[in-house]
Amino acid sequence: MREPIPDFYAVIPAGGIGSRLWPLSRADAPKFLHDLTGSGQSLLRDTWDRIEPLAGHDRIAVVTGRAHRAAVEAQLPGIPDKNVFLESEPRESAAAIGLAAAILHRRDPDVIIGSFSADHVIRSTRKFEFAVRDAVEVARQGYIVTIGITPTEPAVGFGYIQQGEELEVDGVREASLVERFVEKPDLATAKTYYEDRDYLWNAGMFISRADVLLAELAQHQPALHAGLLELAEAWDDRERRGPVVDRVWPALPKIAIDYAVAEPAAEHGRLAVVPGHFDWDDVGDFASLTKLILNGRKNDLAVLGPSARVLSDAASGILVSQTSRVISLVGVQDIVVVDTPDALLVTTIEHAQRVKGVVESLKLNGRGDVL
Helix, strand or coil, X not given: CCCCCCCEEXXXXXXXXXXXXXXXXXXXXXXXXXXXXXXXXXXXXXXXXXXXXXXXXXXXXXXXXXXXXXXXXXXXXXXXXXXXXXXXXXXXXXXXXXXXXXXXXXXXXXXEEEECCCCCEECCHHHHHHHHHHHHHHHCCCCEEEEEECCCCCCCCCCEEEEEXXXXXXXXXXXXXXXXXXXXXXXHHHHHHHHHCCEEEEEEEEEEEHHHHHHHHHXXXXXXXXXXXXXXXXXXXXXXXXXXXXXXXXXXXXXXXXXXXXXXXXXXXXXXXXXECCCEECCCCHHHHHHHHHCCCCCCEEEECCCCEEEEECCCEEEEECCCCEEEEECCCCEEEEECCCCEEEEEHHHHHHHHHHHHHHHHCCCHHHC
């Protein structure tokens, strides 16, 4: 086994509620705390195990909400207290990743950080490791680097990265400048991207020297940058941290790191991409979860839940059960059933993306008790 990268620190942003996976994923039990793959452990723990060989046990930080601290620490026993960065409320990915960069840069001015979401599924971990190590080498040259996934189909549920000029870096297999980011396309456009092969899926992984990332924020998001530096300056002082977080954090601009850092860096030739030739999924909705569990077997029924009691006759799709009641599915195709003690969802694979609208409706109608 290769040694961890000595100047590398991995960051796991563990936030969001995964609203398209409601009512399985909730505000108090978001999807990264669930076992969605049958591995026997949560997506968060899977992420930790995947990046520990790259960073080492003591050089992995988790950015999460105060409400999730106990659950995160229970799933990651032994994580140093200094590496748990708590948000007082959600402020989007630029604030979460920027906070980690600012704290870690203050502790080690030469540190290279890599951000890896807590709720993604990655197979072929050896290929993942190759991609990260290549990305770190490119980041040493002063680039902000993202890992783009080689598409396996013309997917409409992911954003895309267009590769530009090839970069030559010693010891790196493949790397290119990023020409542009593309939002989730329609099917016809996705087919064009898939055939082009210059386009990669945007997996939201970023690797950079912390000082380079912070400089990009200073240039394009000065208010956010100033707030993050103020937080970092007080962070390792236990008495000062709480009051500073309560005052500064809620006022930080809410913006995704793609818009705050990646897109401006791409416009100025400072963003690179390393292709990742491994299976990856962000498990964004029940359609992708079904596909993940069934591994492409379209006429089967995926069942999730340790105590699920299911009778199925000529049914396909996915059933998630958190109750002890018997659920019978007869002659229904591509169905989604999620049965929890206080909420029941029934939809189809085709309409899986619309589950987020249910969550928004519940919020508007004051039903926060089931969110």
